[in-house]
Amino acid sequence: MMDGTEQTHWTKDERQAAVKDSEGYVTADGRQIGGVLMELRNITLRFGGVVAIKDISFDIREGEIRAIIGPNGAGKSSMLNIISGFYTPSEGELWYKGSKRPPMKPYEVARMGVARTFQNIALFEGMSVLDNVMTGRLTHMKAGLAAQALWWGKARDEEIANREVVEKVIDFLEIQSIRKTPVGRLPYGLKKRVELARALAAEPSILLLDEPMAGMNVEEKEDMSRFILDVNDEFGTTICLIEHDMGVVMDLSDRVVVMDYGKKIGDGPPDEVRANQDVIDAYLGVAH
Amino acid sequence: MGGDNLAYMSEGAEGLRSIPALLQRNATRFGTRPAYREKEFGIWQSWSWAEAEAEIEAFALGLLNLGVERGDYVAVIGRNRPTLYWSMVAAQMCGAVPVPLYQDAAAEEMEYALQHCGARFVIAADQEQVDKVIDIQDALHQFEHMIYVDPRGMRKYDHRRLHEYSHIQDQGRAAYDEFIGELTARRESLGYDDTCVMLYTSGTTGKPKGVVLSNRNIIETAKNSAAFDKLGPGEEVLAYLPMAWVGDFIFSIGQAYWTGFCVNCPESAETMMTDLREIAPSYYFAPPRVFETQLTQIMIRMEDAGALKRRMFHHFMAHAREVGPKILDGKPVGLMDRLKYALGSGLVYGPLKNTLGFSNVRVGYTAGEAIGPEIFDFYRALGINLKQLYGQTEASVFITQQPDNEVRPDTVGVPSPGVEIRIAENGEVFYRSPGVFVEYYKNADSTADTKDPEGWVATGDAGFFEEDTGHLRIIDRAKDVGKMADGALFAPKYVENKLKFFPNILEAVVFGADRDRCTAFINIDLTAVGNWAERNNIAYASYQELAGHPKVLETIRGHVEEVNASVAEDEMLSGCQIHRFLVLHKELDADDGELTRTRKVRRKIIAEKFNDLVTALYDGSDSIYTETEVTYEDGRKGKIRATLAIMDAKTVPAAPPAMAAE
Numbered sequence: 001m002m003d004g005t006e007q008t009h010w011t012k013d014e015r016q017a018a019v020k021d022s023e024g025y026v027t028a029d030g031r032q033i034g035g036v037l038m039e040l041r042n043i044t045l046r047f048g049g050v051v052a053i054k055d056i057s058f059d060i061r062e063g064e065i066r067a068i069i070g071p072n073g074a075g076k077s078s079m080l081n082i083i084s085g086f087y088t089p090s091e092g093e094l095w096y097k098g099s100k101r102p103p104m105k106p107y108e109v110a111r112m113g114v115a116r117t118f119q120n121i122a123l124f125e126g127m128s129v130l131d132n133v134m135t136g137r138l139t140h141m142k143a144g145l146a147a148q149a150l151w152w153g154k155a156r157d158e159e160i161a162n163r164e165v166v167e168k169v170i171d172f173l174e175i176q177s178i179r180k181t182p183v184g185r186l187p188y189g190l191k192k193r194v195e196l197a198r199a200l201a202a203e204p205s206i207l208l209l210d211e212p213m214a215g216m217n218v219e220e221k222e223d224m225s226r227f228i229l230d231v232n233d234e235f236g237t238t239i240c241l242i243e244h245d246m247g248v249v250m251d252l253s254d255r256v257v258v259m260d261y262g263k264k265i266g267d268g269p270p271d272e273v274r275a276n277q278d279v280i281d282a283y284l285g286v287a288h
Numbered sequence: 289m290g291g292d293n294l295a296y297m298s299e300g301a302e303g304l305r306s307i308p309a310l311l312q313r314n315a316t317r318f319g320t321r322p323a324y325r326e327k328e329f330g331i332w333q334s335w336s337w338a339e340a341e342a343e344i345e346a347f348a349l350g351l352l353n354l355g356v357e358r359g360d361y362v363a364v365i366g367r368n369r370p371t372l373y374w375s376m377v378a379a380q381m382c383g384a385v386p387v388p389l390y391q392d393a394a395a396e397e398m399e400y401a402l403q404h405c406g407a408r409f410v411i412a413a414d415q416e417q418v419d420k421v422i423d424i425q426d427a428l429h430q431f432e433h434m435i436y437v438d439p440r441g442m443r444k445y446d447h448r449r450l451h452e453y454s455h456i457q458d459q460g461r462a463a464y465d466e467f468i469g470e471l472t473a474r475r476e477s478l479g480y481d482d483t484c485v486m487l488y489t490s491g492t493t494g495k496p497k498g499v500v501l502s503n504r505n506i507i508e509t510a511k512n513s514a515a516f517d518k519l520g521p522g523e524e525v526l527a528y529l530p531m532a533w534v535g536d537f538i539f540s541i542g543q544a545y546w547t548g549f550c551v552n553c554p555e556s557a558e559t560m561m562t563d564l565r566e567i568a569p570s571y572y573f574a575p576p577r578v579f580e581t582q583l584t585q586i587m588i589r590m591e592d593a594g595a596l597k598r599r600m601f602h603h604f605m606a607h608a609r610e611v612g613p614k615i616l617d618g619k620p621v622g623l624m625d626r627l628k629y630a631l632g633s634g635l636v637y638g639p640l641k642n643t644l645g646f647s648n649v650r651v652g653y654t655a656g657e658a659i660g661p662e663i664f665d666f667y668r669a670l671g672i673n674l675k676q677l678y679g680q681t682e683a684s685v686f687i688t689q690q691p692d693n694e695v696r697p698d699t700v701g702v703p704s705p706g707v708e709i710r711i712a713e714n715g716e717v718f719y720r721s722p723g724v725f726v727e728y729y730k731n732a733d734s735t736a737d738t739k740d741p742e743g744w745v746a747t748g749d750a751g752f753f754e755e756d757t758g759h760l761r762i763i764d765r766a767k768d769v770g771k772m773a774d775g776a777l778f779a780p781k782y783v784e785n786k787l788k789f790f791p792n793i794l795e796a797v798v799f800g801a802d803r804d805r806c807t808a809f810i811n812i813d814l815t816a817v818g819n820w821a822e823r824n825n826i827a828y829a830s831y832q833e834l835a836g837h838p839k840v841l842e843t844i845r846g847h848v849e850e851v852n853a854s855v856a857e858d859e860m861l862s863g864c865q866i867h868r869f870l871v872l873h874k875e876l877d878a879d880d881g882e883l884t885r886t887r888k889v890r891r892k893i894i895a896e897k898f899n900d901l902v903t904a905l906y907d908g909s910d911s912i913y914t915e916t917e918v919t920y921e922d923g924r925k926g927k928i929r930a931t932l933a934i935m936d937a938k939t940v941p942a943a944p945p946a947m948a949a950e
Binding site for chain 2: 030130163164167168170171172174176177179180230233234
């Protein structure tokens, strides 16, 4: 497995060479994982004097479920915000689909195939489930405002095509019965599912899930786990998730990055990470 | 719709002797009319009869390609979907017998049926059903191939014996030239006495039995019942009841193929109510509990509505209860009342029916258990032609049904066309009809027990005909009907049902066989009584405390006395009035063995378990201390201790020399 922690600077040739010899791997349940889709190299993030993330490097491979775990305040969400373009790293490089990504606005990142859900649900409460999921298609709509308002010509065809994608997602996540329900009236667990639907509707290459199971009961967690696995299995979507529930993380993910105080303290398959002494210390707590 | 379609409908169907033959007739006669609709991806997808025939034929060819032989059993498991209905007809085309199974059955229950019929092929709707069959496949010696409809999650399965529905169709189309001759020959050789379908009855006692129904059973029944209600090709039905249930087979295949009407399948079980509203069926069936739930929802939502709307609703509903059923039955109603009803239709009944999806219902049925008279009257008051029928799997559903304009909540109607009924000396109802089943599969003993050589079938229910109307009334299961000490008829369920119609009463158990008078155990409904307590500022800490509250006991006493008054009106059953009762300190529960899983009371077990309470009901004591063992949901056991008050209830003297009141 590739591990970039030792190396501090990469030339383009070195990077390409690294991708070439990384033909991927086969997971325990027999799934073929492809080459590197996204790579974070020596990322550091500072807010004034506070260092939120300190020199972290890891990669996300095509088709895998990659988890980022760590105690509260470890910098997990900041890391996700860097991937989604919300923060620009103070130092370091982000490589995506074989080229270096310049600093971008989040909507530009979304257009490049990165979709996400939020830790605190960020849906339009007054809009129906269907309309919320349709907003996930925004990056795929090209017709102008006037054409859309008049429901005319290309705008119409485009909306029908988009609706079809959305309906497939609704069917996939089994939320047909709440299609027309305003999101504000839904229970928490279903709102989470609607958020996932909106992210999926964007047909992303990488799906970022920020604590998809937070606040859920056991049954809702089981449902959500099944959907995450199914998304990965059916659409081949690469998933990067942050989660606190260790049981879920260990069951779902192929590889896990462990963060503590802004640093990476472990990286590898769940079993390997579980046995890592630094990780155990971070979770059980040792004097710093 | 309806009457004018009558001639049109049977045209060309006479003399057709199988479902596939009717399919051919429909494809030529109603080629472009919709045969099936299913909501998928938010849109109603539809198939005309001609398209349906093409789909079915392709699948049937695929089945031949897979090696389906004449007389094979093909199990079909899943929710109502066009593909699964097509699977059944395709199996028939191949000369095989479709066996629909309950989709919510556990794997072990399925194992019994699959093993019993020796199914070589299983058609499953999705991964969930496929997993169940895979779990048990080692025990199934004859099982060879499984076909699934929904490919989701199936990619990594071992596909040596597993096939996708659409692939089977593709293979069938590719092998058209090779197999069409064979398929045509098999289709044409189907006779009236060949098996049409085999259905497993749920079986309250012992193992389920495979009821074999012939083409004659299904087609004759469909023909008679369609004529009875003047069903035509313009009907719309929503197929949402289990496919393994005989009613669904008769409605969605028998009658649909006979008359050529359209079968609509909901998007999912959860969207059923929305889909119902969108389809607005003209012909509708639901068990009583569906109507009950809907009514409760309406009432709760009306409580939340604005004051004006609420008052309007209650005002016009009171009027509708008075004149609605009369208008529906064509009885004389004054002009002013009619005008007010018309106004109510515009303001209340119409919008309400629209919300419920009942705007177009021309014929609606309920059956299966007793329906509360006020629930029944509510729907009839709205102008919905809701009727009752009485049926069984063994009869291909119809034994009796209520004709239009002769509808009452307490009878099950007159014998269906072609059905003869006889009441045995002990009150048990026997019937004979063209729909009477052929046999229980591989169970000659049970067949002989149920059906005599002349074709009379025992229903196991006790009932009698009303002399003035000719309507049949079912009073109870024959084995539960007994005699009281003075020889009067004792029908516990009849009284229990009357009690259960009160929202405050969840369950009731009446005792009285071989005794001089009747007594009862009552379970309160925690939701209804709890709601009442909340509104009246009555604090309670537990079910037990609420159940023993003096005000609750008084309310229940009121209900019991009302029931007594109503029972007294019936001279045959007036002896069943309840003299003393108690409200149980715990809810009767299937986990404690007091109810069956389908929530029927096991009166024998209850009588033994609460023997001390029964004794107290008869020995005149005012209260009784008792300890009861209960099983918690996690399997642990505990004890409940309580002192229960025993209540006396007023009884009404009946006209004939029955019991004297206390």
